[in-house]
């Protein structure tokens with residue numbers, strides 16, 4: 068299934084439109100080559116010259132990519148343009164939700180029943196790590212699903228998230244709920260804004276993989292000797308033939324595992340450092 072179709076099912080009634088591209092933040096613009104279909108994006112760029120200027124101003128290195136796809140794919144007529152806009156915007160509809168309605172992604176913390184938190188707790192326990200009073204890093208924290216599950220028992224939780232709208236959302240939620248041990252930081256997995264050897268436990272959920280090798284090196288830097296890194300992936304288990312993530316994670320000393328998210332068995336990876 069194409070990602071656009073998954074997102075259509077996930078966010079009924081969203082109606083993302085091309086004007087939403089003006090909400091994108093720099094690091095999202097940088098990821099457009101990986102996320103946006105070339106032909107559809109080119110069609111929209113031909114129809115909206117201001118958009119091209121906006122995207123380049125947000126993230127100057129994108130210029131070369133935009134120039135290339137515009138040269139490869141010419142302008143289209145009005146009907147096709149509408150179809151291209153629709154397809155493009157649904158491919159990146161999660162970004163539209165981050166900007167317009169992050170509360171649609173909120174999950175009420177439920178330590179007893181959240182399958183992702185159960186997975187983190189079980190993996191930690193399996194490595195002899197008690198999550199109480201630990202310094203926890205949730206990298207690619209989104210709306211803070213894991214952050215708010217870790218907070219009740221952690222000493223501190225650092226929620227690292229590149230999207231400003233999501234950082235604001237986590238800060239506001241922590242303030243509203245009187246949670247004082249959550250600290251929200253602007254950063255990416257390949258540049259985590261924390262000193263070396265900060266985290267007892269570093270966790271991610273559906274956030275690694277854009278620059279995996281650099282991300283895993285950064286995770287190693289930030290995690291303490293004897294600390295634990297746990298990555299929950301979105302993809303169902305087992306890894307498909309030719310999977311690109313597994314060999315890189317193995318080369319970095321991670322062990323594969325699985326967890327059950329409401330009937331779907333998904334992949335996870337864990338590494339205990341210094342052991």
Ligand SMILES: C[S@@+](CC[C@H](N)C(=O)[O-])C[C@H]1O[C@@H](n2cnc3c(N)ncnc32)[C@H](O)[C@@H]1O
Pocket residue numbers: 206207208209210211212213227228229230233254255256257271272273274277
């Ligand atoms: C699918 S969401 C998952 C959010 C959260 N971990 C959760 O479980 O709900 C992916 C998150 O990773 C963030 N993200 C994307 N690229 C990233 C990067 N290079 N480094 C860190 N976070 C990133 C996105 O902004 C988004 O918040």
